[in-house]
Amino acid sequence: MADHIILVENPTDWKSHFPKLPVVAAKDYLAKPEYSSAGRNLRVLNLCRSYRYLSVGYYCSLLAEARRHRVIPSVRTLNDLSRKSIYSLDIEDLDDHVQQVLGKPRPGFTATAxxxxIYFGQCPAKELQELARQLFGVFRAPLLRVEFRLQGQWRIATLKALHLHSLSTEQEEIFLGALATYLSRRWRQPRARNNYRYDLAMLHNPKEAMPPSNNKALQQFIRVGRECGVNVELIEKKDYGRLAEFDALFIRDTTGIDHYTYQFAKKAESEGMVVIDDPDSILKCTNKVYLDELLRTHRIRMPKTVIVRRDNLERVDSEIPYPIVLKIPDGSFSRGVFKVNDRTELLEVAGRLFKASDLVLAQEFLYTDFDWRVGILNRTPLFVCQYFMSKEHWQIYHHEPGEGRTTREGDAKTFRVEDAPEIVIKTAAKAASLIGNGFYGVDLKQTSKGIVVIEINDNPNIDHGVEDTVLKEDLYRKIIEDFVWRLDRKRGK
Incomplete structure (x- = not known):
């Protein structure tokens, strides 16, 4: 059997002048045993006449997913399109792109819709090609029609699937060209990674100023992954539509709820992939209000904390002495964290933070020369670091104010797990276990009053030259091997 098949509802839909490709009648795909037993790498291109709920076309995609074939369009895409709703990755970004392109003055163009x-991510209008590619990345349907409307500014109004049998002669020509390009990129040239046991997508942002893993660390993951029989491929935000090509997702990008990283995690989970950071861990770890409640409920010591609203702001300094640390709930890398020394600063900084969040955290100020960071994977400590405060500053990261600002970072020292204080390891392990069995970095302070947990990070740093100083390449190997273990369990091995 070919490594790909094209499904049509009526054999006459694949016309005589079309290229000779492995075309299969939808009824045969649904009924014949050779297709139900085909391997998981079979790629299925569903070109049925209708994708409505419980139609033949819908069942083709549904059974393809049950058979673990790689099908477009997926059932999720069909459901989204049928509701005429755009449940997509960062649709605001797409609308912004629409406005950038269509908002430009064009002589003689007066239309409001x-x-x-779009054919496999290709479109005739060159100025809209990047948008077409992005839409195909979100809605991997072979043929899409997009309606744009001018509603104050240009926006995507509706999306719907087109069907092969309804194409005009001119559209057929565009379709066949786009199909040839799509097949050559996806199927006719199998990538080397198909020789590996598993395929791991590693999401990163090459433009991120402070990523969770530096470039040398990413390359170590790739090299060690291959030694472990895992093909590790770097992907970016634009590769959202390719997730189903992989077995697992490892997020090496700073996560957030209102962010594409969370959408990637949700999509990977819905595809049945192994994913770190999983959506639940992102949800729990990125919000400090949640962490405060979680740790207090389980009697894990943390700095004295007050959840601040506009109506209790005036009473905060009666509960916590100055200086007070104010935090937005979802900050990272010391961003959104401010120290205030008196009531004037308290009111001014809190007023600014309330513009972004209805709740703000106020914490007692506990200065230490360094924070402990314990990296924990699947409830097992992997590494221990001391992160020292930036020079002449009270935080590890010092973000300089003003335009063109720079960020200064304190030094770091890495320890063997067995050489770190036992109480640090035990406290970190207990805290991380409250989140799950993913990959976490627990930050703690060692004070005169004992160990205090500052926060739990869902995507802790793995930087070459810092966290890997003790274990070296074994650190990368332990993480890759954990993915293999999870994948083996999922497949019942």
Whole structure:
């Protein structure tokens, strides 16, 4: 059997002048045993006449997913399109892109609505090609029609699937060209990674100023992964539509709820992939209000904390002495964290933070020369670091104010797990276990009053030259091997 098949509802839909490709009648795909027993790498291109709920076309995609074939469009895409709703990755970014392109003055263009047809991510209008690619990345349907409307500014109004049998002669020509390009990129040239046991996508942002893993660390993951029989491939935000090509996702990008990293995690989970950071861990770890409640409920010591609202702001300094640390709930890398020394600063800084969040955290100020960081994977400590405060500053990261600002970072020292204080390890392990069995970095302070947990990070740093100083490449190997273990369990091995 070929490594890919094209499904049509009526054999006459694949016309005589179309290229000779492995075309299969939808009824045969649904009924014949050779297709139900085909391997998981079979790629299925569903070109049925209808994708409505419980139609033949819908069942083709549904059974393809049950058979673990790699099908487009997926059932999720069909459901999204059928509701005429855009449940997509960062749709605001797409609308912004629409406005950038269509908002430019064009002589003689007075329309307030128009349609664009997209064929496998390709479109006839060159100025809209990047948008077409992005839409195909989110909605991997072979043929899409997009309606744009001018509603104050240009926006995507509706999306719907087109069907092969309804194409005009001119559209057929565009379709066949786009199909040839799509097949050559995806199927006719199998990538070397198909020789590996598993395929791991590692999401990163090459433009991020302070990523969770530096470039040398990413390359170590790739090299060690291959030694472990895992093909590790770097992907970016634009590769959202390719997630189903992989067995697992490892997020090496700073996470957030209102962020594409969370959408990637949710998509990977819905595809049945192994994913770190999983959506639940992102949800729990990125919000400091949640962490405060969680740790207090389980009697894990943390700095004295007050959840601040506009109506109790005036009473905060009666509960916590100055200086007070104010935090937005979802900050990272010392961003959104401010120290205030008196009531004037308290009111001024809190006022600014309330513009972004209805709740703010106020904490007692506990200065130490360094914070402990314990990296924990699947409830097992992996590494221990001391992160020292930035020179002449009270935080590890010092973000300089003003335009063109720079960020200064304190030094770091890495220890063997067995050489770190036992109480640090035990406290970190207990805290991380409250989140799950993923990959976490627990930050703690060692004070005169004992060990205090500052926060739990869902995507702790793995930087070459810092966290890997003790274990070296074994650190990367332990993480890759954990993915293999999870994947083996999922497949019942």
């Amino acid at each position: 128009f349609e664009l047809d």
